[in-house]
Amino acid sequence: MKAVALLALWGGSGIGATAGPTPVRYWVTFRDKAGQRFSPSHYFTPEAQARRRRQHLPAADSTDYPVRPDYVAQVRASADSIFYVSRWLNGVACRASSAQAAALRRLPGVLAVEELSTPALLPASKAASAVAEGSMYLSAADRQLARRQTTSLGSNDFQRNHLDGQGVRIAIFDVGFNSADHHRAFAHIRRRKGIVQTYDFLRHTPNVYQGGSHGTEVLSCIAGRLPDSTYLGLAPQAEFLLARTEQMYRERYAEEFAWLAAAEWADQNGADIINSSLGYTTRRYFPEQMNGRTSLIARAAELAVRKGILVVNAAGNDGDDRHWRTVGTPADGDSVLAVGGIDPDTFLHIDFSSYGPTADKRLKPNVVAFGTVVAAAPGGYVHTQGTSFASPLVAGFAACVLQQNRNLPVMELFRRLQSGASLYPYFDYAHGYGIPRAAAFTQPVPAPAATFDFVAQKDSMLAVIIRPEAARVPARLLPLYADSAAAVTPPADPGKLGREEGLPTTPTEEDPADPTPIATAAAPPEYLYWHIVNKRGVLRRYEVVEVSQRVILRLSLERLQPGDVLRVHYRGYTQSYPAP
Numbered sequence: 130m131k132a133v134a135l136l137a138l139w140g141g142s143g144i145g146a147t148a149g150p151t152p153v154r155y156w157v158t159f160r161d162k163a164g165q166r167f168s169p170s171h172y173f174t175p176e177a178q179a180r181r182r183r184q185h186l187p188a189a190d191s192t193d194y195p196v197r198p199d200y201v202a203q204v205r206a207s208a209d210s211i212f213y214v215s216r217w218l219n220g221v222a223c224r225a226s227s228a229q230a231a232a233l234r235r236l237p238g239v240l241a242v243e244e245l246s247t248p249a250l251l252p253a254s255k256a257a258s259a260v261a262e263g264s265m266y267l268s269a270a271d272r273q274l275a276r277r278q279t280t281s282l283g284s285n286d287f288q289r290n291h292l293d294g295q296g297v298r299i300a301i302f303d304v305g306f307n308s309a310d311h312h313r314a315f316a317h318i319r320r321r322k323g324i325v326q327t328y329d330f331l332r333h334t335p336n337v338y339q340g341g342s343h344g345t346e347v348l349s350c351i352a353g354r355l356p357d358s359t360y361l362g363l364a365p366q367a368e369f370l371l372a373r374t375e376q377m378y379r380e381r382y383a384e385e386f387a388w389l390a391a392a393e394w395a396d397q398n399g400a401d402i403i404n405s406s407l408g409y410t411t412r413r414y415f416p417e418q419m420n421g422r423t424s425l426i427a428r429a430a431e432l433a434v435r436k437g438i439l440v441v442n443a444a445g446n447d448g449d450d451r452h453w454r455t456v457g458t459p460a461d462g463d464s465v466l467a468v469g470g471i472d473p474d475t476f477l478h479i480d481f482s483s484y485g486p487t488a489d490k491r492l493k494p495n496v497v498a499f500g501t502v503v504a505a506a507p508g509g510y511v512h513t514q515g516t517s518f519a520s521p522l523v524a525g526f527a528a529c530v531l532q533q534n535r536n537l538p539v540m541e542l543f544r545r546l547q548s549g550a551s552l553y554p555y556f557d558y559a560h561g562y563g564i565p566r567a568a569a570f571t572q573p574v575p576a577p578a579a580t581f582d583f584v585a586q587k588d589s590m591l592a593v594i595i596r597p598e599a600a601r602v603p604a605r606l607l608p609l610y611a612d613s614a615a616a617v618t619p620p621a622d623p624g625k626l627g628r629e630e631g632l633p634t635t636p637t638e639e640d641p642a643d644p645t646p647i648a649t650a651a652a653p654p655e656y657l658y659w660h661i662v663n664k665r666g667v668l669r670r671y672e673v674v675e676v677s678q679r680v681i682l683r684l685s686l687e688r689l690q691p692g693d694v695l696r697v698h699y700r701g702y703t704q705s706y707p708a709p
Contacts, residue, residue, distance in 0.1 A: 152209040152224035154245040156425070159200045159219050159238050167194045176298060176399025183536050184437030192217045192432060200238040207232045213386045217393055217432050218425075222386055263509030267355065271512055275359050275503040277473060278350070278522060281653070282498060283567025284363055287529045290571045294352070294364025294528035296535070298325070299402045300395035300438075301521070302388060303347055304375040305340025307507050312345065314353040314505035317365060323352075326398050329373040330387035337373040342506050344371065346513060347406050349505035350521035351528075361503060363525035370398055375407050388459075389429040396436050401531055403433060404524035405459065406443045406517035430459040437539050439531075441524040443516040444469040444494040445483035456483045456493045466527075466543055467493045468520040469561060470500020476653040477673060478559035482516050485558035490667045494561040495543075496550050498522040526565050533570060545570070555658050555698035557671035577701040581657075586683070591706065593659070593682040593697055600679050602655075609679045657681050657699045664692030 169178065169188040181188060196214050204221055205211050208229050213222040222245070225233060234242045267275075287293065309315055309324075318324060327337045337344070348369065351362040372391035388407070395403055430440045444467045445457035460467035460483075470482035478484075479500040485493035498519040503512055527546060531537060537545075547553060549570060552563030568574065580599035584592045600607040659682060660671035669690075674681060682697070689695065689708035696705045 152226050152229070155208075155223055155225050155230055155233070156243045156245055157204055157221050157223060157233055157239055158241045158243070159196065160240045161238075162191060162194045162197055162219060165194045165197060169193070173397055174399045177397055180399055180401060180437050184538060186437055192219070196221070197238065200236075203236050203238060204233060207236065213390070215389055215393070217389070217429060263506035263511045265356070265509040267503070267510060271503050271510070272355070272357070272359070274473060274501070274512070275355055275361055278499045278502045279360060279363055281473075282363060282522060282526050282565055283571075284360075286567035286571045287363060290533070292529040292532050292571070294367030294525060294532055296368075297364065297401050297528040297531050298368040298370065298399050299351060299364065299404060299524060299528060300370040300372060300391070300398075300400040301344060301348055301351075302372045302374045302391050302403065302405045302407060303341075303344030304407075305342065305373050306337045306344040306348060306371050307339060307342040309345045309348055309371070310338045312505055312507070313356065314349050314361070314510070317354060318352055318369070323367070324369045324371060327371045328391070328394060330390045330394075331373060331376060337371045340373055340376065343406070343517065344373070346504035346506055346511065347404065347517060347521045350502055350518045351404065351525040353505040355503075355510070361505065362522060364528035367525070367528050370395055370400055385425050388426045392429045392433045396433060396438060400438055402439045402441060402524055402527055403430075404441050404521050405430075406515075406520050424458040424461075427459040427462045427465075430462045430465050434462075434464040434539055439527055439539050439542055440465045441520055441527060442467055443520040444485075446481045446515050446517075448478070448482045448484055449480050455487060456485060460493060461487045463491060464540065464543065466495050466523065466546060467561075468516060468523045469494030469497040469559065470514070470516045470519045471497045471560065471564070473499050473501050476564075477656070479514070481514070482519075482559070485561075486667070490665070492556055492561065493558070495547055496523060496561045496563065496565055498564060523565060526567070529567070530570050552658060552698055553703075555660065555696055555703050557658065557660055558668060559671075560658075579704070580700045580702040581681070581697065581704070583704065583706045589686045591684050591686050591695070592680055593657070593684075595676065595679040595681055595699065597679070599700055607677065607679050655700055657697065659695065659697045661689065662694050662696060663690065669693070
């Protein structure tokens with residue numbers, strides 16, 4: 130077993146500590162690692178070494194080398210205390226007064242000193258137990274949802290090709306994994322010793338089966354199973370590293386450092402994928418800082434990707450918060466696969482799922498999955514919602530793709546997950562490129578047949594007209610015109626704070642033991658998606674339209690600015706119309 134020595138906890142006061150103003154937190158970056166020695170074969174597990182070879186990476190680079198102890202000693206002597214040391218970022222986190230910080234900046238080995246100021250902690254956004262209590266009762270609707278959360282991604286295609294995540298190692302960072310060590314949903318994982326390492330980076334103990342059940346629910350959306358053997362995720366045969374990095378309903382810099390520590394630990398222990406259903410928003414950062422470069426964990430996530438690890442992160446649950454109109458961090462990272470949520474009934478953006486773009490106008494979320502799921506929890510199963518559960522569904526999907534091609538470079542995997550999604554090459558800031566599709570990886574994908582045409586009309590109007598062969602819906606042919614066409618668009622002024630909450634699973638009149646046949650889920654609705662994108666690749670407008678007539682869109686060409694492109698997607702076919 131490899132020691133957990135990546136991001137160390139340091140206690141005690143430095144020689145320079147004096148009574149006075151309350152110390153604040155600082156991040157101290159060092160200049161170099163000169164003179165440090167490092168043995169990759171002793172530090173990394175065999176799985177980590179194998180991943181680097183598959184990714185065509187060197188056995189080690191400078192970020193893997195330990196921090197110079199003499200530099201650390203200098204900071205300890207000048208600051209109030211040190212509480213974290215990071216190899217990857219070549220620095221330490223410490224507490225110091227402003228005078229001590231000034232002294233730190235003068236140390237010969239110090240490159241920079243950055244204050245980690247943070248506003249006072251806010252109360253939890255909702256009153257809830259730290260442990261979600263599940264029930265063994267599952268209605269027919271629950272059982273149908275449990276199947277649809279994976280079939281929507283193409284689970285049948287993966288199963289036919291024997292792709293279930295085997296051999297892929299997934300690290301999960303979360304608040305706790307209560308009951309995962311004995312819950313029946315994970316019995317198949319325990320039998321094969323599929324949980325290979327655990328660590329609580331807040332309490333510094335291997336025991337992660339405490340603190341909350343959110344991680345249990347997340348794990349089940351990758352590899353959990355119902356009593357009837359229905360899998361809740363796509364990678365039941367994957368291997369797992371479980372890390373507790375967060376306290377329930379609190380956001381502190383200590384937890385952000387715990388995320389960084391867990392990332393270094395996951396790298397050391399051979400993770401191929403990191404799933405993080407956590408994010409930081411208004412409690413610590415401002416929307417304009419969601420640029421993938423400001424937060425510590427965004428920088429750590431980018432480093433993890435550089436080391437060949439795919440980072441999959443929930444987009445966030447602030448879609449209906451009018452004061453926060455972007456994703457959280459580290460989902461804002463350029464190389465982080467941010468996952469949004471969709472409504473299982475409509476297959477459209479679910480109200481709480483955070484919208485993109487990032488502060489610097491990059492596309493987020495990248496892809497989407499169900500934001501309402503059935504998951505394992507202490508005592509049974511829960512019907513719950515949040516982008517926290519869309520993220521592990523996609524992480525399990527990525528594990529199946531990686532199992533199919535173990536030598537796939539991490540950023541090529543990232544690109545293929547996007548290009549294999551249902552809307553690609555169309556995208557918007559609610560749905561990204563759409564839902565990843567297993568069929569894109571398991572069978573030849575024919576070129577889509579044209580389903581509509583752009584037709585220039587008089588008065589500088591451009592019409593989008595559905596072709597007759599693509600206009601057939603069950604029992605009828607769409608009319609050329611209808612009285613109205615309903616539009617489904619993101620709310621212009623969302624209201625109350627975003628959330629992630631459990632839904633009731635109270636039994637109805639149905640008998641929990643009644644083997645009621647589960648209805649076959651209807652095919653996803655066929656919507657028309659369109660956007661206008663400027664020459665910098667930034668969307669100026671996007672909309673999703675429910676199709677009720679063949680002339681589905683009429684747009685004044687005067688609305689197109691030089692360099693703009695109108696892009697439309699319908700039934701798998703995408704066509705672009707550049708501004709004249």
